[in-house]
Amino acid sequence: MREIGIGLIGTGFMGRAHALAFHHAVSTFELSVKPRLVALADADAARAERCAADWGFAKACDWESLVNDPAVELVAITTPNRLHYPMTMAALAAGKAVYCEKPLAVTLDEASAMRDAAKRAGVVNRVGYNYLQNPMLKLARELIESGELGEITGYHGEFSEDFMGDPQAPFSWRCETEQAGGALADLGSHILSLSRFLLGDVAALCADLHTAHAERPHQGGRRRVEIDDQAHVLLRFANGAHGTLATSWLRHGRKNHLAFEVYGTRGTLAYDQERLNELRLYGTGGRPGLDGFRTLLSGPHLPDYAAFCPAAGHQLGYNELKTLEVRSLLEALAGNGALTGVDFQEAWEVERLAQAVRDSAREERWVRI
Amino acid sequence: MREIGIGLIGTGFMGRAHALAFHHAVSTFELSVKPRLVALADADAARAERCAADWGFAKACDWESLVNDPAVELVAITTPNRLHYPMTMAALAAGKAVYCEKPLAVTLDEASAMRDAAKRAGVVNRVGYNYLQNPMLKLARELIESGELGEITGYHGEFSEDFMGDPQAPFSWRCETEQAGGALADLGSHILSLSRFLLGDVAALCADLHTAHAERPHQGGRRRVEIDDQAHVLLRFANGAHGTLATSWLRHGRKNHLAFEVYGTRGTLAYDQERLNELRLYGTGGRPGLDGFRTLLSGPHLPDYAAFCPAAGHQLGYNELKTLEVRSLLEALAGNGALTGVDFQEAWEVERLAQAVRDSAREERWVRI
Amino acid sequence: MREIGIGLIGTGFMGRAHALAFHHAVSTFELSVKPRLVALADADAARAERCAADWGFAKACDWESLVNDPAVELVAITTPNRLHYPMTMAALAAGKAVYCEKPLAVTLDEASAMRDAAKRAGVVNRVGYNYLQNPMLKLARELIESGELGEITGYHGEFSEDFMGDPQAPFSWRCETEQAGGALADLGSHILSLSRFLLGDVAALCADLHTAHAERPHQGGRRRVEIDDQAHVLLRFANGAHGTLATSWLRHGRKNHLAFEVYGTRGTLAYDQERLNELRLYGTGGRPGLDGFRTLLSGPHLPDYAAFCPAAGHQLGYNELKTLEVRSLLEALAGNGALTGVDFQEAWEVERLAQAVRDSAREERWVRI
Amino acid sequence: MREIGIGLIGTGFMGRAHALAFHHAVSTFELSVKPRLVALADADAARAERCAADWGFAKACDWESLVNDPAVELVAITTPNRLHYPMTMAALAAGKAVYCEKPLAVTLDEASAMRDAAKRAGVVNRVGYNYLQNPMLKLARELIESGELGEITGYHGEFSEDFMGDPQAPFSWRCETEQAGGALADLGSHILSLSRFLLGDVAALCADLHTAHAERPHQGGRRRVEIDDQAHVLLRFANGAHGTLATSWLRHGRKNHLAFEVYGTRGTLAYDQERLNELRLYGTGGRPGLDGFRTLLSGPHLPDYAAFCPAAGHQLGYNELKTLEVRSLLEALAGNGALTGVDFQEAWEVERLAQAVRDSAREERWVRI
Numbered sequence A, B, C, D: 001m002r003e004i005g006i007g008l009i010g011t012g013f014m015g016r017a018h019a020l021a022f023h024h025a026v027s028t029f030e031l032s033v034k035p036r037l038v039a040l041a042d043a044d045a046a047r048a049e050r051c052a053a054d055w056g057f058a059k060a061c062d063w064e065s066l067v068n069d070p071a072v073e074l075v076a077i078t079t080p081n082r083l084h085y086p087m088t089m090a091a092l093a094a095g096k097a098v099y100c101e102k103p104l105a106v107t108l109d110e111a112s113a114m115r116d117a118a119k120r121a122g123v124v125n126r127v128g129y130n131y132l133q134n135p136m137l138k139l140a141r142e143l144i145e146s147g148e149l150g151e152i153t154g155y156h157g158e159f160s161e162d163f164m165g166d167p168q169a170p171f172s173w174r175c176e177t178e179q180a181g182g183a184l185a186d187l188g189s190h191i192l193s194l195s196r197f198l199l200g201d202v203a204a205l206c207a208d209l210h211t212a213h214a215e216r217p218h219q220g221g222r223r224r225v226e227i228d229d230q231a232h233v234l235l236r237f238a239n240g241a242h243g244t245l246a247t248s249w250l251r252h253g254r255k256n257h258l259a260f261e262v263y264g265t266r267g268t269l270a271y272d273q274e275r276l277n278e279l280r281l282y283g284t285g286g287r288p289g290l291d292g293f294r295t296l297l298s299g300p301h302l303p304d305y306a307a308f309c310p311a312a313g314h315q316l317g318y319n320e321l322k323t324l325e326v327r328s329l330l331e332a333l334a335g336n337g338a339l340t341g342v343d344f345q346e347a348w349e350v351e352r353l354a355q356a357v358r359d360s361a362r363e364e365r366w367v368r369i
């Protein structure tokens, strides 16, 4: 079978998640191409060496060599946000396919440049919006598209966690302005992408960005924080629905609260990533008095669940969403583009919304998209 | 014991709720004054007669006579919104105490006039924000005020129902512009009052009003709808918290979804009126790994629960919140003002916010309060 | 309208609940007869006086006088279990209708004598199984009877609370053997009656009674406990279903956990009294992949809910179940027997099951009913 | 690194789960030994070939050759229950370590022989009770053992699914008597093992087995069913706790409802496998009125979670429990026995309980263990 040489940059949370996903895609699916783990790069060279050995990469190197290594056909980028742009551009310049973590870039200009470069290079390009791979969310989208909920009228979308909820939580790269840091970039990008996945284009928005904690501990002292701890947004979708969106990393008790409610003229859908195998559906038109929110459980009637387990209610985990994303990426590399996945164009749309949120908040006004 | 003559106007949903609450306050509490049910008025005179007999009122009459009846000391107003103003002004002019249903008025001007007249008259004045009487919400406020959640940073408030969710749900007085109709007036007033109850003054807001269904069936034909089906609002509180607020009567599956989430630097509180005997609390600072949202159940440790039942978890119902409101009203009439309750001044604050929402939505801009 | 003279014995938890319910039945329903609160008795005469004044009874007296008072037509008995028998027998001997709290009696012999005496007296007789008045449970029974769940195959019933969960919780009359004390009598009687309400006759059972705490604090010292803290039962119903039943007052966190799951060949029903306005229904035969437990909310489509409130999801409380029970009792006194309610015959069936549980546990064997 | 030759028998649900788990253990953990996938066997030789290729096994063969293949050091058995005995005995006779799916055997005699043979062979032996690998259940056990709940008094354990709930669900090997078929063997073994995991030895039990559907469709006709569709059990634990246990494959809506409630003198724990990343804990002794069931979420404070993901609330899936089981097995093979896992001795204890259930049900009596 044809093999694809993989170069992975970054060995943090997502670096490992990518590595696992490449392995698991192979063990789980009958793929059209097989990934070969060629090279692993990290700022910390010793760590790169150790991880390369542990994770089955043939070698470790610096990222520039990786990007230019002829054996590398796909570059997976899992470094902090600010590095997505230079690494992607270098990879595209070298003619490599790119699988970049979200958010695509720090500024909309960079995002545009990346999208254009990818288009010009004509290579497969994907962004790590893994949550959209959840078969329950694909079901959600199908229900919306099939008209099960009627015409969509209302929406609430949210992505909240609490890892910065303690005012003494330390400054990290996620707090740097030059990383387009902040909850909006870090978490908001996911809920923006999910909102688009479910309801399509946003026509206009009005936003409020809020920095609750203006300083954070940093290297023994304190450092000023300029990015947002939370964002609140009014949304009007092109399909006519109105709603709200919130994202925050201050919300105690929320560990992975990527959640939405979609309201239509005939029914309602609700979801919370903290129970990623469930979907709550309310439909009108049944026997009077016997309506109510129904808790659907994931199961093998959903092909992307069946790929992992033939029994309902046994549950997929977070890593398996990444495996699904990598599968879809590998199939795209094999020329089989039928599977879902977020490409640079779509990730750019997310950045466009994020930029609109920033503009709107700064100027305190509605922004048409 | 001293008796207070009660005149009640309106025999609909709230008319009956008031009548029941006067009875139940007597049977449930050791009151300082006893209500005497003097007169009942309704536009439909026959119905007023029938209800007066059923509900134990001494007589039925038209509302003007009721307001001027010397035996009536308190006028309870449960008519459609547009009538709150004339009926209240007449009652105040006759020197009567007033217990008016929410929202206080249709326009902020009327609300101001009502508040001023009540102040001048020097009479007890209350507005039917009965949800705030829930002992679980008083507990919520205490937890917030005592610093249990730390400094408050984030908020989401909502009141959604679905009784207008079907585009074919008929036009009613709640859809008339001259009633300040719409979800904002009908449901939004409750969540605005609850938001203030929990977090205090709003400093600024930006809102979006949405009419999803521009026509509704009416008297065999169809009638144009100009009021809002839903409202979405960005909020900044004087205490520094930021958040969102939503209200809608289109949201299928939501029957009485008056709900909030309050986020602080040390914990979180969440509530949904559809489970009015529960409160969800998340606190930091416990044993690592043993934190989690805790579902509190109402019980006799809360005095306003104990008044009804000595055993925990047995649950109060909606009508008992109204009974608590009437108790507080009667105690105020007896000169015992210690109990909570929303007076015209506070209800006017709610109208001020509602007006700000309308202004903001019309002009698409932030409004400072 | 015809009036019925009421004599109430006991002023504890249930005494007050009865008093409230008589008042609220009058204010809530159009009754065929009207209760007149004639006399209130309690072992503590001073308390009886005070409560009589507070609760609107014409006088206070001792229970023997009450029972023989010609103005008393119905005797409501809310005293500890051991007194149900002598008080009921005296009331029946005096030709009075009887409304006795559960459990009917301390021994099956007493229960049989009470049932027979009531039958001979030809008077209305009712027992306080108020939970069965919940409109959601009537809906549950209708769903079962209509075949919505198919043939019933499995069952779990439970009534657990935690008020004796602390080993230092003091000895009370509920711990006395001569009261048929214990969790089985106190809580178990409710779940036995509910099990019969839902599924009909039990054909055979096998039980285990357990005294976890053999002593409890009592009057400064400690007192031996001989009754059960919890009971566990295997059940076979006449309809063919098999299942389990548990009752305990040791279960921390359970405040009013009267709960069941009913499984049939076509669906499932689940309920927990701690959310008394909800019922969870699972039905097969819908669109594949769109099945799931549905949370039904109570609402005005259920007449016994509509009697209190015209809007769905607003919720009834515990006291309103008692009001429904008293309404049904008063209607029975007016000769209108159509409404549901547990009479002595049915309450005797519950005692028969409780006795079978005790026999089975003592002899460690299955008991056929 | 040392490698261990793996032979896997069976390519059904569990065959694939094992294969995946061997791969994922390698990618996820730093193992002390590395599995080498030597041979795959299945009754269907063509399928064995195909799966061997897909799953990375060096060859396919029949199970007898596999067991005697010198390159095979560990035999993993995922065939129907009746084959566990002969295959295990052959593997042990050939000196191989054995990883057998649950339940260990069809009869207690076979189970005893297997346990004894394993002991004599002195090889690593494990049984597929993967649910016990859930870090949340390890936390549950720690909480119980540390006394967090006080002295344990009450218990309910259950494993219910619904795949045989339809009376027309076809006969399968799981219905055959010679497989020790039935819900008890199939699902009950899991909840018996989990009960022991949490609370230790059962002292006595009394059980009821129930065949609801005496016939099932089979090969165009119908076939008689003699095994149980559900089992209900009274339990007394050696630690003094009493409780119930239920298992059924008829319970509509239950997809993987392995659940328990553990009650102690100081608190309560509750769990449902359908939300495998959650645990509900109720503790006494906190601030009055602020107690309540707390929903704990899994996270990286649990090392077996951290192995997969560094962020809380992201969730493990079912397959990752199997990966944890295989990791523990491989470590045991490397001589590192510290990790948890169910060996033949413990699995025999489960069979002893299952046998006691069958004896008790047949003879309708309590059985001491």
Ligand SMILES: NC(=O)C1=CN([C@@H]2O[C@H](COP(=O)(O)OP(=O)(O)OC[C@H]3O[C@@H](n4cnc5c(N)ncnc54)[C@H](O)[C@@H]3O)[C@@H](O)[C@H]2O)C=CC1
Pocket (backbone or CB within 6 Å): A009, A010, A011, A012, A013, A014, A015, A041, A042, A043, A044, A063, A078, A079, A080, A081, A083, A101, A102, A103, A128, A129, A130, A186
């Ligand atoms: N899709 C998803 O669900 C998630 C996506 N992410 C995204 O993944 C990216 C990385 O986030 P994490 O893995 O959480 O961060 P991390 O801080 O755990 O890892 C970042 C890695 O990049 C490496 N790195 C930094 N500078 C480098 C350089 N110049 N050359 C080579 N390596 C360098 C670091 O050494 C580290 O190994 C971010 O863009 C983030 O937004 C993060 C978490 C979840």
Ligand SMILES: NC(=O)C1=CN([C@@H]2O[C@H](COP(=O)(O)OP(=O)(O)OC[C@H]3O[C@@H](n4cnc5c(N)ncnc54)[C@H](O)[C@@H]3O)[C@@H](O)[C@H]2O)C=CC1
Pocket (backbone or CB within 6 Å): B009, B010, B011, B012, B013, B014, B015, B041, B042, B043, B044, B063, B078, B079, B080, B081, B083, B101, B102, B103, B128, B129, B130, B186
């Ligand atoms: N606090 C709460 O939770 C609730 C408050 N409300 C408020 O209560 C008020 C009434 O609402 P509903 O009872 O639901 O309406 P409804 O339509 O059920 O009842 C209105 C009543 O007013 C009577 N009425 C109308 N014009 C009248 C006149 N000129 N003279 C005398 N009577 C007249 C009608 O005949 C009817 O009996 C509204 O302001 C509403 O916002 C309503 C429901 C819940």
Ligand SMILES: NC(=O)C1=CN([C@@H]2O[C@H](COP(=O)(O)OP(=O)(O)OC[C@H]3O[C@@H](n4cnc5c(N)ncnc54)[C@H](O)[C@@H]3O)[C@@H](O)[C@H]2O)C=CC1
Pocket (backbone or CB within 6 Å): C009, C010, C011, C012, C013, C014, C015, C041, C042, C043, C044, C063, C078, C079, C080, C081, C083, C101, C102, C103, C128, C129, C130, C186
């Ligand atoms: N249906 C339900 O949901 C409930 C039913 N019950 C039942 O109600 C009955 C009473 O229970 P509680 O009210 O909780 O007990 P309690 O202890 O609160 O009240 C018992 C009352 O009986 C009075 N009493 C005792 N001896 C008396 C005598 N010789 N003459 C007159 N009065 C006497 C006591 O002074 C006290 O007022 C019990 O049979 C219990 O099983 C209790 C709670 C809930």
Ligand SMILES: NC(=O)C1=CN([C@@H]2O[C@H](COP(=O)(O)OP(=O)(O)OC[C@H]3O[C@@H](n4cnc5c(N)ncnc54)[C@H](O)[C@@H]3O)[C@@H](O)[C@H]2O)C=CC1
Pocket (backbone or CB within 6 Å): D009, D010, D011, D012, D013, D014, D015, D041, D042, D043, D044, D063, D078, D079, D080, D081, D083, D101, D102, D103, D128, D129, D130, D186
């Ligand atoms: N630990 C857990 O959570 C689970 C454990 N199991 C257990 O796993 C075992 C297998 O169950 P499933 O995989 O669900 O069954 P299955 O029916 O899906 O697979 C059984 C496999 O065994 C093969 N087989 C049958 N006879 C054979 C023979 N003579 N030689 C070689 N292969 C043969 C079949 O061809 C098939 O591939 C059972 O003992 C079951 O109790 C099953 C499901 C879950």
